[in-house]
Structure formats: C-alpha cells, structure tokens
Amino acid sequence: MSSPASIPDKPALEGLEAKWGETWESAGVYRFDRTGRTRGDIYSIDTPPPTASGSLHIGHVFSYTHTDVIARFQRMLGKTVFYPMGWDDNGLPTERRVQNYYGVRCDPTLPYEPGFVPPFEGGDNKSSKAADQQPISRRNFIELCERLTVEDEKQFEAVWRILGLSVDWTQTYRTIGDDARAASQKAFLRNLARGEAYQADAPTLWDVTFRTAVAQAELEDRVQPGFYHRIAFTRPDGGQIEIETSRPELLPSCVALVAHPDDERYKPLFGTTVTSPVFGVEVPVLAHHLAQADKGTGIAMICTFGDVTDVVWWRELDLPNRAVIGFDGRFSGEAPAAITSDFGRDAYAQLAGKTVFSAKQTVVELLRSTGELLEDPKPVQHPVKFFEKGDRPLEIVSTRQWYITNGGRDPQLRERLIELGTEIDFLPDFMRVRYENWVRGLAGDWLVSRQRFFGVPLPVWYRVDADGNPLFEEFIVPDESTLPIDPSSDVPPGYTEDQRGAAGGFIGELDVMDTWATSSLTPQLAGGWDRDDELWNLVFPYDLRPQGQDIIRTWLFSTALRSLLEEGVKPWSHASISGFIVDPDRKKMSKSKGNVVTPAAMLEQHGSDAVRYWAASSRLGTDAAFDPQNPTQIRIGRRLAIKILNAAKFILGFDAETAAAIPAGRAAVTHPLDWSMLTTLDAVVATATTALTEYDHARALETTEQFFWNFCDDYLELVKERAYGTAGGEDGGQASAIAALRDALSTLLRLFAPFVPFATEEAWSWFADGSVHTVPWPVPGDVPESADAQLLTLASEALITIRRAKTDAKASQKTRVAQATIVGPLAQVELLQLAEADLRAVGRIEELGFGPGDALAVTHIELIPNEEL
RNA sequence: GGGCUCUUAGCUCAGUUGGUUAGAGCGCCACGUUUACACCGUGGAUGUCGGGGGUUCGAAUCCCUCAGGGCCCA
Numbered sequence: 001m002s003s004p005a006s007i008p009d010k011p012a013l014e015g016l017e018a019k020w021g022e023t024w025e026s027a028g029v030y031r032f033d034r035t036g037r038t039r040g041d042i043y044s045i046d047t048p049p050p051t052a053s054g055s056l057h058i059g060h061v062f063s064y065t066h067t068d069v070i071a072r073f074q075r076m077l078g079k080t081v082f083y084p085m086g087w088d089d090n091g092l093p094t095e096r097r098v099q100n101y102y103g104v105r106c107d108p109t110l111p112y113e114p115g116f117v118p119p120f121e122g123g124d125n126k127s128s129k130a131a132d133q134q135p136i137s138r139r140n141f142i143e144l145c146e147r148l149t150v151e152d153e154k155q156f157e158a159v160w161r162i163l164g165l166s167v168d169w170t171q172t173y174r175t176i177g178d179d180a181r182a183a184s185q186k187a188f189l190r191n192l193a194r195g196e197a198y199q200a201d202a203p204t205l206w207d208v209t210f211r212t213a214v215a216q217a218e219l220e221d222r223v224q225p226g227f228y229h230r231i232a233f234t235r236p237d238g239g240q241i242e243i244e245t246s247r248p249e250l251l252p253s254c255v256a257l258v259a260h261p262d263d264e265r266y267k268p269l270f271g272t273t274v275t276s277p278v279f280g281v282e283v284p285v286l287a288h289h290l291a292q293a294d295k296g297t298g299i300a301m302i303c304t305f306g307d308v309t310d311v312v313w314w315r316e317l318d319l320p321n322r323a324v325i326g327f328d329g330r331f332s333g334e335a336p337a338a339i340t341s342d343f344g345r346d347a348y349a350q351l352a353g354k355t356v357f358s359a360k361q362t363v364v365e366l367l368r369s370t371g372e373l374l375e376d377p378k379p380v381q382h383p384v385k386f387f388e389k390g391d392r393p394l395e396i397v398s399t400r401q402w403y404i405t406n407g408g409r410d411p412q413l414r415e416r417l418i419e420l421g422t423e424i425d426f427l428p429d430f431m432r433v434r435y436e437n438w439v440r441g442l443a444g445d446w447l448v449s450r451q452r453f454f455g456v457p458l459p460v461w462y463r464v465d466a467d468g469n470p471l472f473e474e475f476i477v478p479d480e481s482t483l484p485i486d487p488s489s490d491v492p493p494g495y496t497e498d499q500r501g502a503a504g505g506f507i508g509e510l511d512v513m514d515t516w517a518t519s520s521l522t523p524q525l526a527g528g529w530d531r532d533d534e535l536w537n538l539v540f541p542y543d544l545r546p547q548g549q550d551i552i553r554t555w556l557f558s559t560a561l562r563s564l565l566e567e568g569v570k571p572w573s574h575a576s577i578s579g580f581i582v583d584p585d586r587k588k589m590s591k592s593k594g595n596v597v598t599p600a601a602m603l604e605q606h607g608s609d610a611v612r613y614w615a616a617s618s619r620l621g622t623d624a625a626f627d628p629q630n631p632t633q634i635r636i637g638r639r640l641a642i643k644i645l646n647a648a649k650f651i652l653g654f655d656a657e658t659a660a661a662i663p664a665g666r667a668a669v670t671h672p673l674d675w676s677m678l679t680t681l682d683a684v685v686a687t688a689t690t691a692l693t694e695y696d697h698a699r700a701l702e703t704t705e706q707f708f709w710n711f712c713d714d715y716l717e718l719v720k721e722r723a724y725g726t727a728g729g730e731d732g733g734q735a736s737a738i739a740a741l742r743d744a745l746s747t748l749l750r751l752f753a754p755f756v757p758f759a760t761e762e763a764w765s766w767f768a769d770g771s772v773h774t775v776p777w778p779v780p781g782d783v784p785e786s787a788d789a790q791l792l793t794l795a796s797e798a799l800i801t802i803r804r805a806k807t808d809a810k811a812s813q814k815t816r817v818a819q820a821t822i823v824g825p826l827a828q829v830e831l832l833q834l835a836e837a838d839l840r841a842v843g844r845i846e847e848l849g850f851g852p853g854d855a856l857a858v859t860h861i862e863l864i865p866n867e868e869l
Numbered sequence: 870g871g872g873c874u875c876u877u878a879g880c881u882c883a884g885u886u887g888g889u890u891a892g893a894g895c896g897c898c899a900c901g902u903u904u905a906c907a908c909c910g911u912g913g914a915u916g917u918c919g920g921g922g923g924u925u926c927g928a929a930u931c932c933c934u935c936a937g938g939g940c941c942c943a
Contacts, residue, residue, distance in 0.1 A: 434941065705894095724904090807912045810900060813900095
C-alpha cells in the first residue's frame, strides 16, 4: 500500500491472504470512523454472531461472503460501513461443549473451588456420560465456559480474517460480555416496566435431560414409533367407553374424556361421567372442537399433561391439575388426591419414581390384569415434540416461568408485527412469507426463562415472607445503573447479603434468559444502545440484516419483536436471506449427518478468493450444492483469480516508458476499437452497479466475469500487437491501446474487488497507491458519440471465424494468412474496417479484403503452409 | 395435512415486462506449446425447458393440474 510494488515474474495466489490481511489490519482499511458522519453516510450491518461453541462450516463461509460482498461494494460507493462481528457464546451449546471438553458438569449446590483444574482438556466434543463428568460449582463451570469460548472465538476470527471479511475487528461483542448482559437485562427490565414481561405458573414444555423449559421456537416434531392402547372407561350404568391412547401411563392424571361436539356417537354422553380403569377416578365427558372424530375411537382422554392439546383443553374446559411427572421426567412419589380407592392408590404406588418408559409398561400390565386393555397395542408412527437440541421427548410440567409478549396472545401486537415485516425488504422477497407464517402460527407468549447456568441472569429478586416463603409476585428489580447483575450473588437495593434466604429477606432468581432473548438484541449490542448515543443514532435502524433461512422464526422474528417493543420501529431496512449448502445428494449439511465440510482446509487448499467466488456465484435465498471431492466452482474461481493477476501483469507490461507518459484515464484513447471496448465496459459497470444495489451479487459477478473473459480472449488479442508498438502505422494507436487497457484494468479490478479481494488488491498494488477496497466504485466514463459497442462484437466474430479456419486446417493459430476476405452486410463491413489493422495483426493476415454478403463470414482464406514460415 | 420453493445440456446453473434458431461454465471431443497465463489457448458437439391441459399470432416464461426433490410449519 506504499508505492507501487514490482510485478512478480510468476504471479501466484499463495500467501496473498496473509500478506494483505496484515496490511489491511495495520492500515485500518476497514475501520469504522464515525468522525463527522451523519446517518446518511453510513451503511450498517447487523452481523449474525456465530455460535462460538459450534464449529464453522462451509455454509457460514457461503452466507458471510454474501454479506462481505455488499459491505465492500457499499464502502467503495463511499459509505462508511459499520460491519461489526459478534460471538454468540452464551447458552446451552456452550454448556454442552464445556462438559465434553473438560469432563465436568454443573451442580449449583456445590461451593466454588478456587484454582480448580478440570479432569482433562480437549475432549472430542462427542457427548460423554453424565456419570463420567466431575460435578463442579456454578461459578467454576461458568469460568470454564468463559475460558473455552474465548479460545473458540480466536479460532473463528482467524478463519474470518483468512476469508477476507472486511469486518472492523475493533467492533466486536460477545453475547455473554458485560455490555451484552447489561443491555439484555436492561431491555428485559424495560419490558417488565411496560408490562411486556411477566411471570406465570403454567404448563410448560420441559426437557427432562437438560431440565429446562423450552420455547415454541425451539420445538421440533420428530416421527417416533409408539403404540395405540385401546382402553375401557366405565359408565355409571356399567357400560363401557373405549378410547385409544399412546400414553396410557398418564391414566392416573386423567381429568376428562373429550369428543367433538357434533359427534353423534358421543352427544348423549356429554355432561355425564365415567370412571377411569385401574385408578377408579370419576371424570366428566366433555365436548370440544379440537377433538378429532376420525382419530381412534373419536373420543380421547385429557391428561395433565400429555401434549399441547391437553393444555388447551385443560385451560379452556377449566379442568383440575393432576400432574404426575416431575422435572426429572419421573413419576412423583405422591398420587394425585383424586385417586382415592385402595386399588388405585396401590397401583399408583407402583409407578412412583419410575420413568415414563417403565411407568408405561407397568400401567399396561395393570390394564391387562384388570381386563381393561381391550386388545393388543397397535404399533404406530406419530409425531412427538422434542427440544431441537434434545434427544428425549418433551414433557409438560407446571412451573413458574417468565414470559415476554410476542403477539401469540395479542392479535393487535401480531398485526403490528406482520405490518413491520412488510416494511422490511426481504431478499429474496418470498422469505417474508416464512416470517408471516411464523407470526400467525404463534400459540403463546415467548417463554424466556431457562433453568440453566451459562446465560444472562434474569435480573430479579423475590421477597421472602416472615415464614421464610418466597413471594414471587413481590419481585425486586435492580437500578439500571447497576447492570449487569447476578441476583444469585448480588444483593437487591435495601438488603444485605445475610438476608438472603432468611425470613423477611430475599432470594435471587436462579434462572437465566433464553439465549435468543439476548441475541434478539444484536442491533442494540453492537450499536451502543443506551451506552453510546452518537453511535446508536448513526447505525440504527440498520441497513442490512443478513442471515440464514433456518432462523427466520427465531433470530429474525425475535429481533423484529424486541425492536418493535423497545423502539417502535423496524430494526433494519433489508433482510438478506442466504440459502444453505447441500451435499451432492441434495441433503442439507449438518453435523448429525456427518457431511459437514470445514472451511479452514478449503481456504487453505484452494485460496480464499476461489472459495469466495464459489459463494458469490449463488444468489440470495437459493441453496447451493457442494461436493468437496469435486469443487468445480471453486476451481473456476481460482482460475479467475489467477487470470486477473496474469492479465494485469500483461497489461502493465506494455512499454512502460510510453505508458508513463500517457495521462491516466481516457484522454489518450483515439482508436474506434478501444472506444468500442470501453463503451461495452461502461455498460457492464452500469449493470453490475444496478445488480449490487439490488443485492444481486451473483448477477454483478457473472456480468463482470463474462466481459473479462471476452476482454482477455478477444480484445486483448486484437490490440496486443498495437500495444506492443509493433503494428506500426496509425498515429497514437499504441498510446490509445495502452490507455484503454489501463483504464479497463482499473475498472475491472474495482468491479472484481468485492468478490476476489486478495487478487485484485495484489494487482492494484502493482500500479496504484492505496487499497483498491477504498477507492471509488467505477462509474461509466466519457465516450465520444462515435463509440460503438458493435465494433468489438463484430471484430470478435471475425476473429473467431479466422481462428476456426485455422483450427479446421489443423494449423497453429500463428499460421500466417496470405489473403482473406471478410464479407457481410454493408454497415457491418464498414464498421469492421475500422479495426482492419488489428484484425490483420492478430490473424497474421497479409492481405485483408472486405466485401458484401448476407452474414458476416470469412471467405477465400489462404493459409501459408508451415514450411514457408 | 398446510405454506414456501425448485425441476432447463452428462453436472452446476443463467434465462428481465411472453417475442427470431433456449444460453454460460464445467465435463467431453479435436486441434494448438502464439513473447500474461499448461492452474493455458482455439474450435466443436450436446436439449421433448419434469408430464399433461389451457390462454395467446407466439409460452422455458402466464393460468390449471399431476408427479418428483427440498425447507419450514402442523
């Protein structure tokens, strides 16, 4: 970046990443300098913070390259680009990684152990058994989380730097960092103050492995094998009602039977009662429209709680709660009070303490013994709800949890969110539908409390009454100025530590927030919300939110929600959605399928420019197939990057002395063919600029690339003799060619710069000062009236015809031609004659004639045999 | 079951508001070592635009329908 460097004899891509990465960093090329800027000067990006505990895969490279191309384009347009990087390090994935990496697990009841050394380091990140993990205190556990994420983040940053992301590395944040915790807690407290956050004791989807509540956005259905059990309930008159259930173990928690209100078979029974088998509990028969007449026997039992429909029925039909499953996924020791018969209580005693699995077997045996299992269980495949990161079916337990309103129970808020979506330019546009579908399908408010450890603590305490019982409705909040806080170690205002847990004192909330509750605030975290007002006003609302399509329901939605609640406006004007990478069998790459490709080796093997080319060739929203064994697009990208270096070297090598005397730009251009090329290039500039402005990076790249290959294959060949100065004749012909070539080179390097930043920077350094990445994006230049793009096209066609004649004769392209005639429509031939000398030179034609004809063609070509050379 | 999306050359993909004979790259075949490039150059062959129906002077493009792939939601 100092004075122009000498051009290597043999340009190569190897080493460019390290060379330019260091130069860019030390020169601060991508630094966000807000001095004197106004909002209109800024282009701000709400970068996705990768999960620090995960591993980067080729899909990350794909989508982050899309963003970087836009960032570089906007920077060259003259915008000051706010392009920060965050690390999403809080949350369950980190906890799991720490457990496996260090062989530990968190037990909050244990005391802190200073100077703790974990059993080992560098576990293989495969799941290890809990029994093999050493229990440690929460504080020790969090220290290990902190230690490992810092290490992981260094490795991530190294990959991003090699890839050439034009991030300002002084603008980084961590979702577990002090500022992030403070902002997350502050936003929650403001939700609370405005009535948007609340706590409720309610049936909650619960993962028994991780022992935490989970939210709707974290659910997934998995088809599981199961059995339908046909069971008999008894009517007061002794008659039977048959139901089918996949969860007979929940029979002791049965609170009603339910059928569809229009179901003629059961209409007479509505309002009557029946008695449950084995446990002998009398329950009502009720009507509800969610009961499916065509499923099983058409009548179902309602238990507390087998699935989310049970919860709806329980709530809407105002039924009692007879929950039997505890937080550990086992049956509680005490039978529901409704079971009063000795037989029923004995039966329940056999279930107490059992897992769902073994309780099911026990209940089935009991039903067989009483003859109330009417037939052998029928195997079925049915969808079961799982926590997306879990591997045991979710249970539903009643617990006190914190919620944030999200429109799931508020039609007005829901409509505002949908309206907000219409104000955002989704790229591609159809992705908005996924957002709208999600908003419309919300079944309840957002459950944000998690019974985990490595997260942002919910910033509340609870008063304890005179008898030592916590008063959850009488919560205490900290002053904003004290954030971030940890209520399990910090003391609420007006209390002292010795009052913790004491009668008349307080207790701290132990739960942490859903990781999305923090990452939904990435615009705030990165943009200095309520911490750096000047920055915030410069970047918010952001220009761009790039992300993957798989997290529209989580990250995109929750960010839009928090922005609406906190600021009342959309968080960004554009949301660009990248597709994902599929393997050659069109299967999505994922860790569980074992088809993940890690980027570091790819970048090392092929070079960053090559990998970026591959990524940038795909449009937003489309999935890209990738075969690591045969990375065709990457090879093409590598070829392009090398070609850029070679072409630049070639162009800069033409008579350097003459070139030095030629003014930069187009002042010395006189030849019609040169003008033809430049006006064609101007059209490419216009197309590429429009495409990038519309976030169609693939089109910009394709257009530029196509021009570039034609430029090299035809124009460069046509003018090289003239540029060498060996063609002779025309006045200023050499200067014109050299000036046009240099002007085109400058333009092409800038057009390619967002896509292949390393090769373009290298070539730029051979003749110009400063970085190509901070020079102005090209604009179409001045051309004379007479400039005609058609001329270059015709000359290329003529050249191809001449080449074909030589190829057909199995002759070398440098074979001389004694005589040739080009025929074609008069206007074309007249135009083409303007390039006669260049055509003769490239074709080594001694005598070139022109004549009339229907279409452009070469006739009467007369090769001079080899031996006469 | 619902929503979205895709199906174009052997492969990966372009194809704009409907408009001549549907394109590119890779791969393949032939030729060529031309003073930037063998990580190269030149040229060539390659299609029932998933199937069917409709609208139109004209359909890869618009509409209907069917089939298949993918993602998300139930």
